Amino acid sequence: MAATQTLTGVLGVFAHPDDETIMAGGTLAMLHTCGVPTHIACATRGEGGERGEPPVAPDQTALGPVREAELRCAAEALGVTSLTLLGYVDPVVGPNAELGPFAADFDELTARIADLIAGCRANVVLAHGPDGEYGHPAHRLIYQAVLAAVRERAPAVVFYSVAASVPGVEDHLWNASRTAHLALDISPWAEAKIAAMLCHRSQHALFKRRRGLTRVEEALRRLESFHREWPPAGDSLPDDDFAALLRAAGAVAPPLFAHHQKEETR
Template sequence: MLKSVLVIGAHPDDETMLVGGTLALLHSRGVAVHLVCATRGEGGEMGEPPLCSREELGAVREQELRCAARQLGIASVRILGYTDPLVGPDEELYPFEADFDTLVEQLRAAIREVEADLVLTHGRDGEYGHPAHRLLHRATKAAVEHSTRQPLFYTFAARVPGIEDHIWNDSEPAHLALDVRPWLDIKEAAALCYQTQHALFKRRRNLETVREALRTTESFHRYLPPVREGYPQDPFADLLRAAGAWVPRTRGT
Protein backbone atom coordinates (compact mmCIF):
# COMPACT_ATOMS: atom_id res chain seq x y z
CA MET A 1 0.00 0.00 0.00
CA LEU A 2 1.10 3.51 -0.78
CA LYS A 3 1.36 5.51 2.44
CA SER A 4 4.01 8.14 1.87
CA VAL A 5 5.17 9.93 -1.27
CA LEU A 6 8.14 12.28 -1.53
CA VAL A 7 8.08 14.81 -4.37
CA ILE A 8 11.39 16.51 -5.14
CA GLY A 9 11.39 19.72 -7.16
CA ALA A 10 13.96 22.37 -8.03
CA HIS A 11 11.79 25.51 -7.79
CA PRO A 12 8.55 26.59 -6.16
CA ASP A 13 5.73 25.82 -8.65
CA ASP A 14 7.37 22.75 -10.25
CA GLU A 15 5.24 20.49 -8.01
CA THR A 16 2.05 22.29 -9.02
CA MET A 17 2.63 22.83 -12.71
CA LEU A 18 4.21 19.45 -13.45
CA VAL A 19 2.35 17.08 -11.14
CA GLY A 20 -0.23 19.05 -9.11
CA GLY A 21 -3.31 17.15 -10.24
CA THR A 22 -1.76 13.85 -9.27
CA LEU A 23 -0.68 15.20 -5.87
CA ALA A 24 -4.28 16.29 -5.23
CA LEU A 25 -5.45 12.80 -6.19
CA LEU A 26 -2.94 11.15 -3.86
CA HIS A 27 -4.02 13.37 -0.98
CA SER A 28 -7.68 12.56 -1.64
CA ARG A 29 -6.82 8.85 -1.38
CA GLY A 30 -5.23 9.27 2.04
CA VAL A 31 -1.60 9.19 0.90
CA ALA A 32 0.77 11.51 2.80
CA VAL A 33 2.51 13.70 0.23
CA HIS A 34 5.78 15.34 1.29
CA LEU A 35 7.68 17.93 -0.70
CA VAL A 36 11.35 18.82 -0.95
CA CYS A 37 12.15 21.99 -2.89
CA ALA A 38 15.82 22.67 -3.58
CA THR A 39 15.63 26.46 -3.94
CA ARG A 40 13.30 29.38 -3.22
CA GLY A 41 13.30 30.34 -6.90
CA GLU A 42 14.98 33.65 -6.10
CA GLY A 43 16.47 33.90 -9.60
CA GLY A 44 13.06 33.90 -11.28
CA GLU A 45 10.54 36.56 -12.21
CA MET A 46 8.99 39.05 -9.79
CA GLY A 47 5.71 39.44 -11.71
CA GLU A 48 4.32 42.01 -14.15
CA PRO A 49 4.29 44.60 -12.68
CA PRO A 50 6.81 43.40 -10.06
CA LEU A 51 5.15 42.30 -6.82
CA CYS A 52 8.33 42.58 -4.79
CA SER A 53 12.01 43.43 -5.01
CA ARG A 54 14.66 40.99 -6.16
CA GLU A 55 15.85 40.74 -2.54
CA GLU A 56 12.36 39.81 -1.37
CA LEU A 57 11.61 37.27 -4.09
CA GLY A 58 12.91 34.18 -2.30
CA ALA A 59 10.79 34.87 0.78
CA VAL A 60 7.74 35.71 -1.36
CA ARG A 61 8.06 32.55 -3.42
CA GLU A 62 8.49 30.47 -0.29
CA GLN A 63 5.14 31.83 0.95
CA GLU A 64 3.63 31.06 -2.47
CA LEU A 65 4.96 27.51 -2.18
CA ARG A 66 3.44 27.07 1.27
CA CYS A 67 0.12 28.41 -0.02
CA ALA A 68 0.17 25.92 -2.93
CA ALA A 69 1.14 23.09 -0.60
CA ARG A 70 -1.92 23.82 1.55
CA GLN A 71 -4.16 23.76 -1.52
CA LEU A 72 -2.72 20.41 -2.65
CA GLY A 73 -2.92 18.88 0.82
CA ILE A 74 0.85 18.43 1.09
CA ALA A 75 1.78 17.14 4.54
CA SER A 76 5.25 18.67 4.86
CA VAL A 77 7.50 21.07 2.96
CA ARG A 78 11.26 21.07 3.24
CA ILE A 79 13.29 23.76 1.46
CA LEU A 80 16.94 22.86 1.03
CA GLY A 81 17.90 26.51 0.60
CA TYR A 82 20.15 26.34 -2.45
CA THR A 83 20.36 29.63 -4.33
CA ASP A 84 18.52 29.75 -7.64
CA PRO A 85 20.78 31.74 -10.00
CA LEU A 86 19.47 34.56 -12.19
CA VAL A 87 18.42 33.73 -15.72
CA GLY A 88 21.28 34.70 -18.02
CA PRO A 89 21.29 36.73 -21.22
CA ASP A 90 19.25 35.09 -24.01
CA GLU A 91 17.09 33.36 -21.37
CA GLU A 92 19.91 31.00 -20.50
CA LEU A 93 19.11 28.84 -17.47
CA TYR A 94 21.57 27.62 -14.84
CA PRO A 95 21.57 24.95 -12.16
CA PHE A 96 21.92 25.91 -8.53
CA GLU A 97 25.39 25.39 -7.10
CA ALA A 98 25.61 22.34 -4.89
CA ASP A 99 28.09 19.78 -3.71
CA PHE A 100 26.65 16.70 -5.38
CA ASP A 101 27.35 14.23 -2.57
CA THR A 102 25.89 16.58 0.03
CA LEU A 103 22.77 17.04 -2.07
CA VAL A 104 22.38 13.25 -2.44
CA GLU A 105 22.77 12.83 1.30
CA GLN A 106 20.10 15.48 1.99
CA LEU A 107 17.68 13.72 -0.32
CA ARG A 108 18.50 10.34 1.18
CA ALA A 109 17.77 11.74 4.64
CA ALA A 110 14.43 13.12 3.43
CA ILE A 111 13.46 9.74 1.93
CA ARG A 112 14.29 8.08 5.22
CA GLU A 113 12.55 10.63 7.42
CA VAL A 114 9.21 10.62 5.59
CA GLU A 115 9.46 6.84 5.09
CA ALA A 116 8.77 7.30 1.41
CA ASP A 117 7.23 4.40 -0.51
CA LEU A 118 7.47 6.42 -3.71
CA VAL A 119 9.84 9.15 -4.86
CA LEU A 120 8.76 11.43 -7.70
CA THR A 121 11.05 13.93 -9.40
CA HIS A 122 12.14 15.68 -12.59
CA GLY A 123 12.99 13.73 -15.72
CA ARG A 124 16.47 13.11 -17.03
CA ASP A 125 16.02 15.77 -19.73
CA GLY A 126 14.90 18.37 -17.19
CA GLU A 127 11.53 18.76 -18.97
CA TYR A 128 12.32 21.80 -21.16
CA GLY A 129 16.03 21.17 -20.52
CA HIS A 130 16.36 23.11 -17.27
CA PRO A 131 19.81 22.29 -15.83
CA ALA A 132 18.52 22.57 -12.24
CA HIS A 133 15.86 19.95 -13.01
CA ARG A 134 18.49 17.69 -14.59
CA LEU A 135 20.79 18.06 -11.60
CA LEU A 136 18.01 17.15 -9.21
CA HIS A 137 17.11 14.14 -11.34
CA ARG A 138 20.66 12.80 -11.10
CA ALA A 139 20.91 13.48 -7.37
CA THR A 140 17.52 11.92 -6.63
CA LYS A 141 18.35 8.84 -8.66
CA ALA A 142 21.57 8.42 -6.69
CA ALA A 143 19.72 8.97 -3.40
CA VAL A 144 17.10 6.34 -4.24
CA GLU A 145 19.76 3.87 -5.37
CA HIS A 146 21.56 4.31 -2.06
CA SER A 147 18.42 4.19 0.03
CA THR A 148 17.88 1.18 2.23
CA ARG A 149 14.10 1.67 1.92
CA GLN A 150 14.14 0.96 -1.83
CA PRO A 151 11.14 3.15 -2.65
CA LEU A 152 9.50 3.13 -6.04
CA PHE A 153 11.14 5.76 -8.23
CA TYR A 154 9.19 7.57 -10.92
CA THR A 155 9.83 10.72 -12.93
CA PHE A 156 7.12 13.09 -14.12
CA ALA A 157 6.46 14.75 -17.49
CA ALA A 158 7.26 11.54 -19.33
CA ARG A 159 6.65 11.62 -23.08
CA VAL A 160 3.11 10.69 -24.07
CA PRO A 161 2.79 9.66 -27.72
CA GLY A 162 0.07 11.59 -29.47
CA ILE A 163 0.13 14.60 -27.14
CA GLU A 164 2.42 17.45 -28.17
CA ASP A 165 4.10 19.26 -25.29
CA HIS A 166 7.53 20.85 -25.09
CA ILE A 167 7.91 19.75 -21.47
CA TRP A 168 7.87 16.01 -22.16
CA ASN A 169 11.16 14.30 -21.35
CA ASP A 170 11.93 12.72 -24.69
CA SER A 171 14.18 10.00 -23.31
CA GLU A 172 11.50 8.78 -20.89
CA PRO A 173 8.41 7.22 -22.47
CA ALA A 174 5.37 7.41 -20.21
CA HIS A 175 4.34 4.22 -18.46
CA LEU A 176 1.28 5.96 -17.10
CA ALA A 177 -0.70 8.99 -18.20
CA LEU A 178 -3.53 10.53 -16.21
CA ASP A 179 -6.25 12.94 -17.25
CA VAL A 180 -6.22 15.27 -14.22
CA ARG A 181 -9.31 17.31 -15.10
CA PRO A 182 -11.19 15.90 -12.07
CA TRP A 183 -8.55 17.62 -9.88
CA LEU A 184 -8.05 20.70 -12.03
CA ASP A 185 -9.83 23.06 -9.63
CA ILE A 186 -7.35 22.12 -6.91
CA LYS A 187 -4.42 22.41 -9.31
CA GLU A 188 -5.71 25.85 -10.33
CA ALA A 189 -6.07 26.96 -6.69
CA ALA A 190 -2.44 25.95 -6.11
CA ALA A 191 -1.25 27.69 -9.29
CA LEU A 192 -3.10 30.87 -8.25
CA CYS A 193 -0.88 31.00 -5.15
CA TYR A 194 2.10 31.73 -7.44
CA GLN A 195 1.23 35.35 -8.12
CA THR A 196 4.79 36.30 -9.06
CA GLN A 197 4.74 33.65 -11.81
CA HIS A 198 1.32 34.26 -13.37
CA ALA A 199 2.66 36.47 -16.14
CA LEU A 200 5.24 33.81 -16.99
CA PHE A 201 2.65 30.99 -17.01
CA LYS A 202 0.47 32.93 -19.45
CA ARG A 203 3.20 34.40 -21.62
CA ARG A 204 4.65 31.05 -22.71
CA ARG A 205 1.63 30.25 -24.82
CA ASN A 206 0.00 33.67 -25.01
CA LEU A 207 -2.85 32.75 -22.70
CA GLU A 208 -5.46 34.88 -20.92
CA THR A 209 -5.79 32.93 -17.69
CA VAL A 210 -3.69 30.80 -15.37
CA ARG A 211 -6.19 27.96 -15.71
CA GLU A 212 -5.50 27.70 -19.44
CA ALA A 213 -1.81 27.25 -18.64
CA LEU A 214 -2.51 24.10 -16.63
CA ARG A 215 -1.76 20.81 -18.31
CA THR A 216 -4.64 18.36 -18.16
CA THR A 217 -2.44 15.30 -18.72
CA GLU A 218 0.22 14.31 -16.20
CA SER A 219 2.50 11.40 -16.97
CA PHE A 220 5.06 9.16 -15.34
CA HIS A 221 8.03 6.97 -16.18
CA ARG A 222 9.12 4.29 -13.73
CA TYR A 223 12.87 3.91 -13.19
CA LEU A 224 12.91 1.59 -10.19
CA PRO A 225 12.21 -1.15 -10.33
CA PRO A 226 12.62 -1.06 -14.10
CA VAL A 227 9.56 -1.92 -16.17
CA ARG A 228 10.47 -5.03 -18.10
CA GLU A 229 7.41 -5.36 -20.28
CA GLY A 230 3.77 -4.41 -20.36
CA TYR A 231 2.71 -1.91 -17.76
CA PRO A 232 4.06 -1.20 -14.30
CA GLN A 233 2.39 -3.06 -11.45
CA ASP A 234 2.89 -1.43 -8.07
CA PRO A 235 0.74 0.46 -5.57
CA PHE A 236 1.20 3.83 -7.33
CA ALA A 237 0.33 2.38 -10.74
CA ASP A 238 -2.69 0.62 -9.23
CA LEU A 239 -3.91 3.84 -7.61
CA LEU A 240 -3.48 5.82 -10.83
CA ARG A 241 -5.16 3.18 -12.98
CA ALA A 242 -8.10 3.06 -10.57
CA ALA A 243 -8.35 6.85 -11.10
CA GLY A 244 -8.47 6.42 -14.87
CA ALA A 245 -4.80 6.50 -15.88
CA TRP A 246 -3.91 4.79 -19.11
CA VAL A 247 -0.80 3.05 -20.34
CA PRO A 248 0.18 4.96 -23.47
CA ARG A 249 1.75 2.06 -25.35
CA THR A 250 -1.21 -0.20 -24.92
CA ARG A 251 -3.92 2.42 -25.08
CA GLY A 252 -7.34 0.97 -25.71
CA THR A 253 -6.78 -2.33 -23.97
Protein backbone atom coordinates in the same frame (compact mmCIF):
# COMPACT_ATOMS: atom_id res chain seq x y z
CA MET B 1 -11.44 5.51 -3.09
CA ALA B 2 -10.26 3.99 0.17
CA ALA B 3 -7.06 4.97 1.89
CA THR B 4 -4.17 2.90 0.64
CA GLN B 5 -2.22 1.14 3.37
CA THR B 6 0.54 0.07 1.04
CA LEU B 7 1.60 3.60 0.12
CA THR B 8 3.23 4.94 3.28
CA GLY B 9 4.02 8.28 1.67
CA VAL B 10 4.81 9.97 -1.64
CA LEU B 11 7.64 12.51 -1.75
CA GLY B 12 7.94 14.94 -4.67
CA VAL B 13 11.40 16.47 -5.13
CA PHE B 14 11.60 19.56 -7.32
CA ALA B 15 14.04 22.36 -8.13
CA HIS B 16 11.82 25.46 -7.98
CA PRO B 17 8.48 26.58 -6.55
CA ASP B 18 5.74 25.90 -9.17
CA ASP B 19 7.40 22.73 -10.60
CA GLU B 20 5.36 20.64 -8.13
CA THR B 21 2.10 22.18 -9.30
CA ILE B 22 2.76 22.24 -13.05
CA MET B 23 4.07 18.68 -13.27
CA ALA B 24 2.33 16.79 -10.48
CA GLY B 25 -0.25 19.05 -8.83
CA GLY B 26 -3.30 17.05 -9.88
CA THR B 27 -1.67 13.77 -8.88
CA LEU B 28 -0.64 15.13 -5.47
CA ALA B 29 -4.22 16.32 -4.91
CA MET B 30 -5.55 12.90 -5.95
CA LEU B 31 -3.18 11.11 -3.56
CA HIS B 32 -4.28 13.37 -0.73
CA THR B 33 -7.93 12.59 -1.53
CA CYS B 34 -7.06 8.87 -1.31
CA GLY B 35 -5.53 9.33 2.14
CA VAL B 36 -1.91 8.94 1.06
CA PRO B 37 0.48 11.29 2.93
CA THR B 38 2.21 13.55 0.40
CA HIS B 39 5.40 15.52 0.90
CA ILE B 40 7.21 18.12 -1.18
CA ALA B 41 10.88 19.02 -1.09
CA CYS B 42 11.95 22.07 -3.07
CA ALA B 43 15.66 22.67 -3.64
CA THR B 44 15.51 26.45 -4.05
CA ARG B 45 13.13 29.31 -3.48
CA GLY B 46 13.24 30.17 -7.20
CA GLU B 47 14.95 33.45 -6.31
CA GLY B 48 16.54 33.70 -9.78
CA GLY B 49 13.23 33.62 -11.62
CA GLU B 50 10.83 36.26 -12.89
CA ARG B 51 9.31 38.78 -10.50
CA GLY B 52 6.01 38.91 -12.34
CA GLU B 53 3.94 41.58 -14.11
CA PRO B 54 3.34 43.70 -12.10
CA PRO B 55 6.33 42.63 -9.97
CA VAL B 56 5.44 40.84 -6.72
CA ALA B 57 8.79 41.83 -5.18
CA PRO B 58 10.55 45.22 -5.34
CA ASP B 59 13.83 43.67 -6.48
CA GLN B 60 15.42 40.29 -7.21
CA THR B 61 16.77 39.88 -3.67
CA ALA B 62 13.22 40.11 -2.27
CA LEU B 63 11.83 37.40 -4.57
CA GLY B 64 12.87 34.32 -2.53
CA PRO B 65 10.60 34.92 0.48
CA VAL B 66 7.68 35.80 -1.81
CA ARG B 67 8.06 32.60 -3.82
CA GLU B 68 8.44 30.58 -0.63
CA ALA B 69 5.08 31.97 0.51
CA GLU B 70 3.59 31.13 -2.90
CA LEU B 71 4.87 27.56 -2.55
CA ARG B 72 3.39 27.22 0.95
CA CYS B 73 0.05 28.45 -0.43
CA ALA B 74 0.21 25.88 -3.26
CA ALA B 75 1.19 23.03 -0.92
CA GLU B 76 -1.84 23.80 1.21
CA ALA B 77 -4.12 23.91 -1.84
CA LEU B 78 -2.85 20.45 -2.86
CA GLY B 79 -3.30 19.00 0.64
CA VAL B 80 0.40 18.30 1.10
CA THR B 81 1.36 16.92 4.52
CA SER B 82 4.83 18.44 4.71
CA LEU B 83 6.92 20.92 2.76
CA THR B 84 10.71 21.09 3.05
CA LEU B 85 12.88 23.79 1.53
CA LEU B 86 16.42 22.54 1.00
CA GLY B 87 17.78 26.11 0.99
CA TYR B 88 19.86 26.09 -2.19
CA VAL B 89 19.97 29.37 -4.12
CA ASP B 90 18.54 29.53 -7.63
CA PRO B 91 20.93 31.53 -9.88
CA VAL B 92 19.43 34.53 -11.69
CA VAL B 93 18.37 33.74 -15.26
CA GLY B 94 21.10 34.98 -17.64
CA PRO B 95 20.76 37.91 -20.09
CA ASN B 96 19.93 35.55 -22.96
CA ALA B 97 17.53 33.48 -20.84
CA GLU B 98 20.30 31.03 -19.90
CA LEU B 99 19.14 28.71 -17.14
CA GLY B 100 21.56 27.34 -14.58
CA PRO B 101 21.68 24.68 -11.89
CA PHE B 102 21.94 25.74 -8.26
CA ALA B 103 25.31 25.13 -6.66
CA ALA B 104 25.31 21.92 -4.66
CA ASP B 105 27.72 19.29 -3.44
CA PHE B 106 26.21 16.35 -5.32
CA ASP B 107 26.90 13.78 -2.59
CA GLU B 108 25.49 16.08 0.07
CA LEU B 109 22.35 16.72 -2.03
CA THR B 110 21.94 12.97 -2.53
CA ALA B 111 22.37 12.29 1.19
CA ARG B 112 19.82 14.97 2.10
CA ILE B 113 17.27 13.50 -0.30
CA ALA B 114 17.86 10.02 1.13
CA ASP B 115 17.38 11.39 4.67
CA LEU B 116 14.12 13.07 3.59
CA ILE B 117 12.81 9.83 2.06
CA ALA B 118 13.50 8.03 5.35
CA GLY B 119 12.21 10.92 7.48
CA CYS B 120 8.79 11.06 5.84
CA ARG B 121 8.55 7.26 5.41
CA ALA B 122 7.96 7.68 1.68
CA ASN B 123 8.01 4.53 -0.43
CA VAL B 124 7.42 6.43 -3.67
CA VAL B 125 9.40 9.41 -4.96
CA LEU B 126 8.35 11.69 -7.82
CA ALA B 127 10.93 14.03 -9.35
CA HIS B 128 12.14 15.72 -12.53
CA GLY B 129 13.07 13.65 -15.57
CA PRO B 130 16.55 13.00 -17.01
CA ASP B 131 16.16 15.64 -19.74
CA GLY B 132 15.21 18.31 -17.22
CA GLU B 133 11.89 18.46 -19.11
CA TYR B 134 12.67 21.35 -21.49
CA GLY B 135 16.40 21.02 -20.67
CA HIS B 136 16.63 22.88 -17.36
CA PRO B 137 20.02 22.07 -15.74
CA ALA B 138 18.58 22.37 -12.21
CA HIS B 139 15.85 19.85 -13.05
CA ARG B 140 18.47 17.44 -14.47
CA LEU B 141 20.54 17.80 -11.28
CA ILE B 142 17.53 16.84 -9.13
CA TYR B 143 16.90 13.79 -11.33
CA GLN B 144 20.51 12.60 -10.95
CA ALA B 145 20.52 13.15 -7.19
CA VAL B 146 17.17 11.40 -6.62
CA LEU B 147 18.25 8.43 -8.74
CA ALA B 148 21.50 8.16 -6.77
CA ALA B 149 19.62 8.48 -3.47
CA VAL B 150 17.20 5.63 -4.16
CA ARG B 151 19.78 3.40 -5.85
CA GLU B 152 22.43 3.74 -3.18
CA ARG B 153 20.48 4.47 -0.02
CA ALA B 154 16.86 3.37 -0.48
CA PRO B 155 16.67 0.63 -3.14
CA ALA B 156 13.21 -0.54 -2.01
CA VAL B 157 11.74 2.87 -2.86
CA VAL B 158 10.02 3.35 -6.22
CA PHE B 159 11.04 6.43 -8.24
CA TYR B 160 8.91 7.86 -11.03
CA SER B 161 10.02 10.81 -13.16
CA VAL B 162 7.36 13.36 -14.15
CA ALA B 163 6.48 14.83 -17.55
CA ALA B 164 7.25 11.68 -19.53
CA SER B 165 6.34 11.89 -23.23
CA VAL B 166 2.81 10.89 -24.11
CA PRO B 167 2.68 9.70 -27.73
CA GLY B 168 0.36 11.85 -29.82
CA VAL B 169 0.34 14.75 -27.35
CA GLU B 170 2.59 17.77 -27.91
CA ASP B 171 4.02 19.58 -24.89
CA HIS B 172 7.34 21.43 -24.55
CA LEU B 173 7.51 20.00 -21.03
CA TRP B 174 7.87 16.34 -22.01
CA ASN B 175 11.19 14.59 -21.40
CA ALA B 176 11.97 13.41 -24.94
CA SER B 177 13.98 10.39 -23.77
CA ARG B 178 11.16 9.03 -21.61
CA THR B 179 7.85 7.52 -22.69
CA ALA B 180 5.11 7.60 -20.08
CA HIS B 181 4.29 4.33 -18.33
CA LEU B 182 1.21 6.06 -16.93
CA ALA B 183 -0.72 9.17 -17.96
CA LEU B 184 -3.40 10.53 -15.65
CA ASP B 185 -6.16 12.90 -16.71
CA ILE B 186 -6.32 15.04 -13.58
CA SER B 187 -9.66 16.71 -14.45
CA PRO B 188 -11.39 15.41 -11.26
CA TRP B 189 -8.71 17.23 -9.20
CA ALA B 190 -8.41 20.29 -11.48
CA GLU B 191 -9.91 22.63 -8.90
CA ALA B 192 -7.06 21.99 -6.44
CA LYS B 193 -4.43 22.26 -9.19
CA ILE B 194 -5.84 25.58 -10.41
CA ALA B 195 -5.93 26.87 -6.82
CA ALA B 196 -2.25 25.96 -6.51
CA MET B 197 -1.46 27.63 -9.86
CA LEU B 198 -3.16 30.79 -8.64
CA CYS B 199 -0.86 30.77 -5.57
CA HIS B 200 2.22 31.16 -7.81
CA ARG B 201 1.46 34.79 -8.63
CA SER B 202 5.03 35.75 -9.57
CA GLN B 203 4.89 33.20 -12.42
CA HIS B 204 1.47 34.05 -13.86
CA ALA B 205 2.84 36.27 -16.63
CA LEU B 206 5.25 33.49 -17.60
CA PHE B 207 2.50 30.81 -17.55
CA LYS B 208 0.40 32.92 -19.94
CA ARG B 209 3.20 34.21 -22.20
CA ARG B 210 4.64 30.76 -22.98
CA ARG B 211 1.44 29.68 -24.66
CA GLY B 212 -0.10 33.03 -25.60
CA LEU B 213 -2.92 32.74 -23.06
CA THR B 214 -5.02 35.43 -21.44
CA ARG B 215 -6.00 33.64 -18.22
CA VAL B 216 -3.89 31.63 -15.78
CA GLU B 217 -6.52 28.88 -15.61
CA GLU B 218 -6.04 28.23 -19.34
CA ALA B 219 -2.46 27.10 -18.61
CA LEU B 220 -3.84 24.08 -16.71
CA ARG B 221 -2.28 20.83 -17.90
CA ARG B 222 -4.85 18.07 -17.57
CA LEU B 223 -2.39 15.29 -18.33
CA GLU B 224 0.26 14.31 -15.81
CA SER B 225 2.55 11.53 -16.91
CA PHE B 226 5.12 9.32 -15.24
CA HIS B 227 7.96 7.01 -16.19
CA ARG B 228 9.28 4.50 -13.65
CA GLU B 229 13.00 5.08 -13.23
CA TRP B 230 13.64 2.80 -10.25
CA PRO B 231 13.46 -0.09 -10.27
CA PRO B 232 13.76 0.24 -14.06
CA ALA B 233 10.62 -0.98 -15.78
CA GLY B 234 11.97 -0.97 -19.32
CA ASP B 235 9.27 -1.77 -21.86
CA SER B 236 6.98 -3.59 -19.46
CA LEU B 237 4.20 -1.86 -17.58
CA PRO B 238 5.03 -1.22 -13.93
CA ASP B 239 2.99 -3.15 -11.42
CA ASP B 240 3.70 -1.45 -8.11
CA ASP B 241 1.33 0.12 -5.57
CA PHE B 242 1.69 3.61 -7.02
CA ALA B 243 0.88 2.32 -10.52
CA ALA B 244 -2.13 0.46 -9.13
CA LEU B 245 -3.46 3.55 -7.37
CA LEU B 246 -2.92 5.69 -10.46
CA ARG B 247 -4.77 3.15 -12.61
CA ALA B 248 -7.62 3.12 -10.09
CA ALA B 249 -7.71 6.92 -10.48
CA GLY B 250 -8.08 6.51 -14.24
CA ALA B 251 -4.48 6.57 -15.48
CA VAL B 252 -3.76 4.72 -18.68
CA ALA B 253 -0.67 3.33 -20.38
CA PRO B 254 0.50 4.93 -23.65
CA PRO B 255 -0.67 2.36 -26.25
CA LEU B 256 -4.13 2.27 -24.71
CA PHE B 257 -3.97 6.02 -24.36
CA ALA B 258 -3.12 6.55 -28.04
CA HIS B 259 -6.04 4.28 -28.97
CA HIS B 260 -8.35 6.17 -26.62
CA GLN B 261 -7.31 9.51 -28.18
CA LYS B 262 -7.99 8.28 -31.71
CA GLU B 263 -11.45 7.15 -30.74
CA GLU B 264 -12.21 10.51 -29.18
CA THR B 265 -11.28 12.51 -32.26
CA ARG B 266 -13.16 10.26 -34.69
